[in-house]
Amino acid sequence: MDIRLIWLAVGTFAIGVESFAISSLLPQIADSTGVTLTQAGYLVIAFALANAFGAPVLAALTGTADRRRTLTLAALVFSVGALWASFSQGYFDLMAARVLMAFSAGLYTATAQATGVAISSVDHRARAISVIVGGTTMAVAFGAPLGALIGGLVGWRGAYLMVAAFGVIAAGSIWMLLPAGLRGAHLPLRQRIAAIGIPGVPVALLTTWLYMTGGFTVIIYIAALTTKSIGLPAALVPAVLLSFGIGAAIGNVVGGQLSDRLGSRQTIIGAIVLSAALMFGISGVVHLPVAVVGPVFFGLIFVWGFVAWAFLPPQSSHLLGLSPTNAPLVLSLNASALYLGIAAGSFVGGLVLQNASVNDLGWIGALFPVAALVLTVVAAPGRERLTGEMRLG
Known part of the structure; x- marks a missing residue:
């Protein structure tokens, strides 16, 4: 290397x-x-x-x-x-x-x-x-x-x-x-933005935006969720982030491998479905017996980190496959969609904290990957170039 x-x-x-x-x-x-x-x-x-x-x-x-x-x-x-x-x-x-x-x-x-x-x-x-x-x-x-x-x-x-x-x-x-x-x-900027018009790219970018919006509705306020909803001490917040991060590091590798073996579309759909389910689960942890709330929460956070980050390699691979000759442009657009998702998730999470409870972050955030799933499934594969995809190693 x-x-x-x-x-x-x-x-x-x-x-x-x-x-x-x-x-x-x-x-x-x-x-x-x-x-x-x-x-x-x-x-x-x-x-x-x-x-x-x-x-x-x-x-x-x-x-x-x-x-x-x-x-x-x-x-x-x-x-x-x-x-x-x-x-x-x-x-x-x-x-x-x-x-x-x-x-x-x-x-x-x-x-x-x-x-x-x-x-x-x-x-x-x-x-x-x-x-x-x-x-x-x-x-x-x-x-x-x-x-x-x-x-x-x-x-x-x-x-x-x-x-x-x-x-x-x-x-x-x-x-x-x-x-x-x-x-x-x-x-020029016009040429960079024009890459949005490549067939399949708008749907992929909107999928990235929805997926990241849901995830960051929760993760940005993870400290408040950990202490106020789950009831763990603030000293354990770094451990919660470490659990999520280790899962993310493993998921990033596995996501790329699954994309190579199963195809990017199948891997993307799997990550979306599991991520939504896990976020619903995060909101449900507080209803468990007190003795198991902490361990179950840590387990869910680890698995969620794994699933959440397993989405990114196949999504990048999918975009590269849509237009291999415009790789830097489509990846740059995907990065912008990702950060717009972070902004939207932070905004949505803030609205939740103002108008509901911190424990509602999980299930409300899960609605966005559900919307991403609908979008991905409805987008007919025949209208996109799904063959010859470049895989991220």
Whole structure:
């Protein structure tokens, strides 16, 4: 494996740590900044929207720039944003810092994937993308629990200092290891957005959006769910995230393997069905005898992490199969759909907390993958190019 791909993945790891650890930090942030938990959730929405809409624009503007400089600068700006967040003075100051982080994160991820493809041979391009995306998976598995642990020990500001350090490490490594002069082709924003019109892509993007909306309705408020609904101590929130993360890391690998063996469509449908069932189950845990609530909750979270992350490799494989020659474009659009799902899930979760109870997060979140299932089944396979799909290794 090309060692440069590993260091590109360090940057996606840093971004992933911040994106997923914040779910455990929101109660602290709400208390520190004097806002409600729902208002603290708007920080997630701001980050996700800035990432979703900023990434295509910035990628178009920097498409022909030296990729080593672009990646290094993006990682450093991300670190500056994390430092700003750590020393922020109030809610809106913190939100501005996270918006800056989101812009740089979106640019970094899009450029890192394009760079991984550029420095890899044709028969290893999908594998290169999977390595870089794997940085996010590792962040879910280990970075988010680590951020939650540090947040519990020294506060949420300390967690942002850790994120800034990861960003600096990624920037230094990329500057030393990537060759200078590596540039991409100029792809205007109109051409990037036009990829939405590829047959089958709109349905796939809407499926990603619905799926992520449901999942993030729950996961963003996992700390509140763990403590207020399940009744576990706050000290166990990092363990809950670790359980989810380990399941996600395994599910990411198994999802790719199942996609190779069974086909992406079958794997996607299976992940959607199981994810919806597990989220319904999370809302039902509180009705079990007190003695088993904790163990069953941990078990459900582990299996949910496995199933939730098993969706992403076959979905990427499906999109690549729809248009292999436009791989960077369709994957970039899928990333935007993913972050729009994060924003929508945070918003829906906030509405649930305002108008219902924290225990309702699970079953309400489950409605979105149910809608994704209906969409996927109704979309006739004959109208999409389902053969010759490229598998992510």
